Amino acid sequence: MGFALLVGVDLFVTTPNHMLKPPTQVELSEKDRKDEVTRVLTASDPNIPNNVTKYNYKEKVFKVDPPGAGEELCIHFEMNGCVIHRESQEAKEQAAYNQQQKEAHEDALKAAAMAAAEAGEDPVGEEDDVS
Numbered sequence: 001m002g003f004a005l006l007v008g009v010d011l012f013v014t015t016p017n018h019m020l021k022p023p024t025q026v027e028l029s030e031k032d033r034k035d036e037v038t039r040v041l042t043a044s045d046p047n048i049p050n051n052v053t054k055y056n057y058k059e060k061v062f063k064v065d066p067p068g069a070g071e072e073l074c075i076h077f078e079m080n081g082c083v084i085h086r087e088s089q090e091a092k093e094q095a096a097y098n099q100q101q102k103e104a105h106e107d108a109l110k111a112a113a114m115a116a117a118e119a120g121e122d123p124v125g126e127e128d129d130v131s
Contacts, residue, residue, distance in 0.1 A: 045074070 052065045084091050116122065 048067065050067060052067070053062045054065045055061075056063050084094075
């Protein structure tokens, strides 16, 4: 019943000039809207210590070790694998191996089907539906 009301109506299309205002939006005065707010974004990680000390055996004293360039590196995604160019020699060898395996599998299925046909059984993979 209710579905018939939505036929022909695209719910995701809005007019370009139509602006949706969230109900929790704060009303600003004209002065507040024209006021420019500057924010500075920094890339410092608060979890990295900035005062690492290491013992220097040569001078027999503790020294402050400044953070290095790679210490703030954070890896968000990592995936192991290998990528080869499809026109390389290794890719051609892999394609030939895969083709050989596919042909061997098809030959084995044909041989099993022939053996089943000679024995008077149903061919492999073509079982009758039991209802």
